[in-house]
Amino acid sequence: MKSKLIQLLNDALSKLIADKALPEIELPEIQIERTKDKAHGDFACNIAMMLARPAKMNPRQIATQLVDALDDVDFITKVEIAGPGFINFTLSPDSMLQIIKDVLAASDKFGLSKVGNGKKVQVEFVSANPTGPLHVGHGRGAAYGSVVSSLLIAAGFDVHREYYVNDAGRQMDILATSVWLRYLADCGEEFVFPSNGYKGDYVLDISASLKESKGTDLRRAAADVFANVPDDEPQGGDKETHIDGLINNAKSLLGEQAYRQLFDLGLNSILSDIRADLADFGTEFDEFFSERSLMETGVVDDAIEKLKASNVLYEKEGAWWFKSTDYGDEKDRVVVRDNGQTTYFASDIAYHLNKLNRGFDTVIDIWGSDHHGYIPRVKASLTAMNQDENRLKVLLVQFAVLYRGKEKAAMSTRSGDFVTLRELREEVGKDAARFFYVLRGADQHMDFDLELAKSQSNDNPVYYVQYAHARVCSVFRQLAERGLSWDKAQGEAALSRLTEEHEQALMGMLARYPEIIEAAALNHTPHILAHYLMDLARDFHTYYNAHHFIVDDIELSQARLSLITAVKQIIENGLTVMGVSAPETM
RNA sequence: GCGCCUGUAGCUCAGUUGGAUAGAGUACCAGUUUCCGAAACUGGGGGUCACAGGUUCGAUUCCUGUCAGGCGCGCCA
Structure with missing residues (x-):
């Protein structure tokens, strides 16, 4: 829909320039956004304000000319100029209804996108040292990494999920x-x-x-x-x-x-x-990659030779140093110790070179924020080996600070004093734990209150979303008990009966889902999907309380059942991407 | 000292590439069930968007500085 509007506006703009109503200036990219307030229509465009300065004209005047030049199309019923020069579009009722048919037709495929264009992406995450069981700190990286991967898959990327096993140090x-x-x-x-x-x-x-x-x-x-x-x-x-x-x-x-x-x-x-634990946590990997294999197959030595050949290594005090300061790092780094052993950094250089050589278009590393200082040297090593460092993207996940009530909980693998991911999962369940982890932005320092997560698990927002799904299922059980059924064709034929405000809001919500998937995938922000699902669930619960779906008016009933089936489908699709189940009863 | 991240309601956090009157959950108060599941819904109060400048039609968003918190600055992994 956005692209249709952009096309419409572009046509109008070129018409104005051709008619010399606008000076010949470089046109900025047209931005269309969904309105926050229904009074402003469904979509808004700020192009007139953006043009005001370069064209040296009043924004409202530009908007007026632009609106006059717009072609008439059937999917728009109203175009208004508002405020300082916004152009607001209101969609026709018919085009709003189309979303229900689209969702029902595509079912579990609805929301999948092709923006990824089959590009190969490797995502490396968790990669915790195998020196002890995973603890709740690793859980955030596991949940984040697996949902980012699923989102990229949904957006049309060819994704390879990998765990780097530090089995050599x-x-x-x-x-x-x-x-x-x-x-x-x-x-x-x-x-x-x-x-x-x-x-x-x-x-x-x-x-x-x-x-x-x-x-x-x-x-x-x-x-x-x-x-x-x-x-x-x-x-x-x-x-x-x-x-x-x-x-x-x-x-x-x-x-x-x-x-x-x-x-x-x-x-x-x-x-x-660890592998069993991750599997139970709904976190799948395509490969567990061994650091030791890098050493045993000579990949580490090859990388060091490559760096020597590029003349970026030097010997000092018996050790070999990489001149990473030449590439913006704070200080030079040792790759071969004076005892002849290669460092962890040397393995990592080899590993990243190996990743790029495996033919991935993009390599994504998901690290705990405590490793942020490590980014410049890894990128430096890639540049030194004539690789494009922009093919490596490092996503940092901030720490989850654990609390027991008001008290900070200590966490150390060495001392054995920690809450394991398994314990957490057994207490609050996989679904709640995953949803909780992904609910916040990755760069947000998260407070994880164990008391809250464990004792008040009913307050966890995941149940709010799952309940919406179960409620729809319940309606259909009730329908069957009364000896009635939903007929898709009949429902779709009667969609124009959906005129209530709650229904309009819900349809608008459904239409946003594909945009959410794309944005969450491209920006690596799974939390916007979690928030979207909560918003959708809220609109549904509100609708549920305001209207009945099983009513005597057959047409209306069938239309409403079509709408809530579409809602159920999208909740299911979204939760599946998040690795959370969509139960039929709770 | 230097670097990365953060600062929005009592608390936990959203706020899409700068947009119109800054939102949700929770907590608190008051209501909603002869009818599809009340794990729900409706209404209410609650804000110096840390602070100070700057950029512009417009800043919670971008830039600079200050303050506060988290993390990192090994021939550890």
């Missing part, structure tokens, strides 16, 4: 060592657990399974395990060197093969837990 060594130490304690060894080790209960589960499969094969004397290990922090030492010493002893006491088995046990246990 020191954190994983700490996990493996933590598991081993718990196992040793289980075997009867006595020692103090390192302050920097992973203390969560899930580590005990893994060590128990290790004991079950290996018996005491991996038992070593505590004295050997702690031999030559520097003091831990509580003893006045440093927690980092302490744990590193333990890791080294673990490797030498167990041997490479047994250590690797231990390492993989920890990794695989936690990763499979």
Whole structure:
């Protein structure tokens, strides 16, 4: 509809210029917007005001000439000039009714768009270190990423969803060592657990399974395990060197093969837990991409060679540095440490190069806002390797600050003191949790009150939307009980009977859905879809309370049933995009 | 100190690329059920859009500065 209006106005403008009623100036892009106030018609255009300055004319005068030059079309009943020079359009009743037929015809396909034009987009999200179960902080990224992906799919993009598994770094060594130490304690060894080790209960589960499969094969004397290990922090030492010493002893006491088995046990246990958790949260991935595979297949080394060849690496104090300051970063960054090991950053350079080489038109990374400082160096590395950095888009998700009532809740994977995503899901349900997460803009710092989410889950807006859907279903159950039925053809033939204000409002709402999907997808703002669904549900509930759908006037009844079927369809479509169910009863 | 994000009703937040009288939920107050589900609806009060300048027909929106809060500034991942 917007494009039809733009076409109409463009024709009129060129007519005016041809008639020399307007000077020959560069025309700005015509903007059409839906009016907030029904008194201003259905659509408004501000072109006359935008032209006022360049044309050196009074905006209302331009508007008057423009309106006179407009072609007559059947879908517009009224054109008015208002305020400082707005041109307001009112749609004809027939064109309003068309939306119901469109929704019913397209059903679950209604709202799908082709703006994406099949372009390949990769979306990487969650990518939490597999050192422990997902906690509620990861939930926001999971919900946001999966809805952004679904929106892009709905908008016609070819989407590949990916989870980057950090299965190669020191954190994983700490996990493996933590598991081993718990196992040793289980075997009867006595020692103090390192302050920097992973203390969560899930580590005990893994060590128990290790004991079950290996018996005491991996038992070593505590004295050997702690031999030559520097003091831990509580003893006045440093927690980092302490744990590193333990890791080294673990490797030498167990041997490479047994250590690797231990390492993989920890990794695989936690990763499979994460995958199951995400699946239950309605968050699907097309691929789990391993950091270790990048190293083992030489992709990291290749990337470093590429940077060396581009002459953007230099050696200092035994390490290799990337000159990221040449590309606007604050300081240069190490890619190869003085001990010869590549850094996490080196893996990430390789990973991003790999992504671009896989042929995605756009690569989207969804990161927690605490990683924002990382963006300049990654982009710098891409530019240095002659890649177009604009193909990488980084979307930041601000932290969800957890509260228990008025109190801030602590959250740390290391200490094991956190609410897991699984716990949250079991308490409030997948639907409520997802809706709650996506309800706010990603750049909004979110207050997540666990008390509210858990105890007052009935106040969660998701039920308001789902209830609207269930209510429509209920009407049809009632219809069947009375031995009546809805006839689509009969209903569509009688649509002109829908003259109530509530019905007009609802139809206007339905017509907005495709625009919402497109805007939410292109701007990566799923929360506008959530808000739209609440608005639609509100209009429906209001309508429900004001009028009956099953009435003696058959034509009217059939027309109304057609309208609420369309409403039900769009709620279902929208909730599906959000990964939230649309129940028939509640 | 530098960088990113934020500041809108008591609280939690919307406010589309600058538009007409700044909205919703919640909380509070008062109402609505012989009739399709009251998890709903109707009405009411509640605002210096953090503050100060600037840009223009027009600013909650864009620019600059100040204040306040969150996060980040490793040869960690």
